Amino acid sequence: MENARPTPLIDDIDSTRRKLACWISEQQGRAVSIAELTIPEATGMSNVTLLFDINWEEQGAACTESIVARLQPSVERPVFPDYDLSLQYEVMEVLGRESDVPVPELRGLETDDSVLGVQFYLMKKTEGRIPTDMPPYNMDGWMVHETSLEQRRSLWRSTVDTLATFHQLDYRALGFERLHAPGMTPLQQQLNYWQTYHDWALEGAQHGICQPALDWLQANQPEEEATTLCWGDARLANIIFKPSLDGIAAVLDWEMAVLGNPVQDLAWFNYLDSAFAEGLGMPRLEGLPSYEETVTQWQNASSCSVRDYSYYIVFAGMRFGLILSRIMLATGQNDEVQTNFACQLLQKNLDRLG
DSSP states (O other): OTTOOOOOOOSOHHHHHHHHHHHHHHHHTSOOEEOOOBOOOSSOSSSEEEEEEEEEEETTEEEEEEEEEEEOOOOSSOSSSOOOHHHHHHHHHHHHHHSSOOOOOEEEEEOOTTTTSSOEEEEEOOOSBOOOBTTBTTTSSHHHHSOOHHHHHHHHHHHHHHHHHHHTSOTTTTTOGGGSOTTSOHHHHHHHHHHHHHHHHTTTOOOTTHHHHHHHHHHTOOSSOOOEEEOSOOSGGGEEEOTTSSSEEEEOOOTTOEEEOTHHHHHHHHHHHHHTTGGGTOOOOTTOOOHHHHHHHHHHHHOOOOTTHHHHHHHHHHHHHHHHHHHHHHTTOGGGTTTSHHHHHHHHHHHHTO
C-alpha cells in the first residue's frame, strides 16, 4: 500500500504557490502571501492535497490562517473517471449550515481550471489528529502508540454517533433530491455506476472476483429501502479528532457522497477496518468495539434498519476491491490487480454466503 499512490506531486510548486496567493488575494480583496506549500503523505490516494499558511496585514497587525487545498487530480490513470468538486464543496457547505455534523470551514471553490490547470477548493485547516491509512492506523502511528484502550473506544464510538446523526438528515430538505435518477432506485443507480466503473477501471478486462460480486449484488437487491444522503467513504482516516481526543473536530472527504440506504455507510465503516486487519492478516487495534457492537450502537442512535447489513458488506467489498484494483493497475502493479488483499477479503465474504 505504501507505494500505491497515483496522485502526482505538483511539478512546479513555486508557480502553484504564486497563483494561489494571487487567486486568494482577488477573492478576499486584500493582498495575501504564501511562504511555502507542503503536500502531506500520510493520507489520501485520489486527490492532491496542499497545506499552506496565508499571511496578510489588517489594521497594522500581521495575520495568518492555515489553509488546506484540495485539487482535482490530473494524471493519465486516475482512480476515478471523474471528480465532482462542486458536489463535495456543496455537501460540506450545506452540512456546515444546516446540521450538527462538523465539517471544515470553507474558503472558496474554483471550477475554472485556467487558474491552476485543475479545479480546486480551499478549507481552513482544522486542528486535530487524523488516523493514518498509510500505514494503517492498526499497524503504526499515533493511535497505536499514543492512545489508551478507552480513548480508542471513545474515538470509534464518537464516529459512529456522528454517522448516525448524519443519517437522520432529510436529503430532500438539504436540496439533494436531484441526485436521484428518475426511473430507478438509488441502489440500482449505484450498481450501474459500479458496473461502468468496473469496465473503465479494468480497461476492458473482467475482474474474476469483483464481477461475480456485482452479479450477485444485482440479483439480490433488497426491496423497500430507506434513502438518505450517504457519506460514501465513512472511515476513521476521514475524521479529524480534536487535539484533546475527546470528540470530533471535522468530517472529511465527501467525494463519494451519494443517495442510498444509510446502512451502506455503516457496512463500509466496518469493512474498511476489517480490510486492514483480517484483509492484511493483522490484528484489529485493541480497544475498538466489535463490529456487532458497532451495528447495535448505530441502529439505536440512528433508528435506521440494519436488515440489509450483510448485503452491504458485499457491496462495500466490491467497491473497495475495484478501487484498489484500479490503483494497482494505475501504478503498474499488474500482478495485484486481481489478487490484492481487498479482493481476497471480498472472495472470503462471497464464500461465506454459501
